[in-house]
Amino acid sequence: DTGVSQNPRHKITKRGQNVTFRCDPISEHNRLYWYRQTLGQGPEFLTYFQNEAQLEKSRLLSDRFSAERPKGSFSTLEIQRTEQGDSAMYLCASSLSQGPNQPQHFGDGTRLSIL
């Protein structure tokens, strides 16, 4: 168990650019979640996958955001035409799907700063 891995750890970009983040979940976990966390707040749910299927998307996930998990292993989160308000920590988590009582295991996040 090597834990959930997220890359890059930090991303600084100019407004209007596109960015892509990667998440590698714990290998036997078939559920994968994306959250956004701003300073002084708890994580806010964005979307989640069971295997390669994206089963739910939050209203927070505007048309500029897209997430994929093509082979049911790693996932990518892309933000197009970034805006100042996108500056946040983006957290990935994974879990087993046997029952809703399974805790989610989090990566260390990707901190996005928009100049």
Add this chain to the structure above:
Amino acid sequence: AQSVAQPEDQVNVAEGNPLTVKCTYSVSGNPYLFWYVQYPNRGLQFLLKYITGDNLVKGSYGFEAEFNKSQTSFHLKKPSALVSDSALYFCAVRDLSDSSASKIIFGSGTRLSIRP
């Protein structure tokens, strides 16, 4: 809609004293409740969960939490605080009656500061 409230932004405790971090929740069905801890520039680490059964649940690093259905609370406790417990603590709830039962709602967090 489900929600979680952590009424204290910060809790300050002397090392060796007991600590309590408060959490109240609101769900329409039966709740699954969780506590997570976050250290600077790190992701969240799972501490403990309440599913059903005994109202007092024990977790990692000597932490425990007490589920109180009548008060809709799930306070985090530790008998003797350590300086290394200083971190940001999040309470979270999953509402089993919600069709999107995979979604967890987090509170806004409580910063715990333990002074030597």
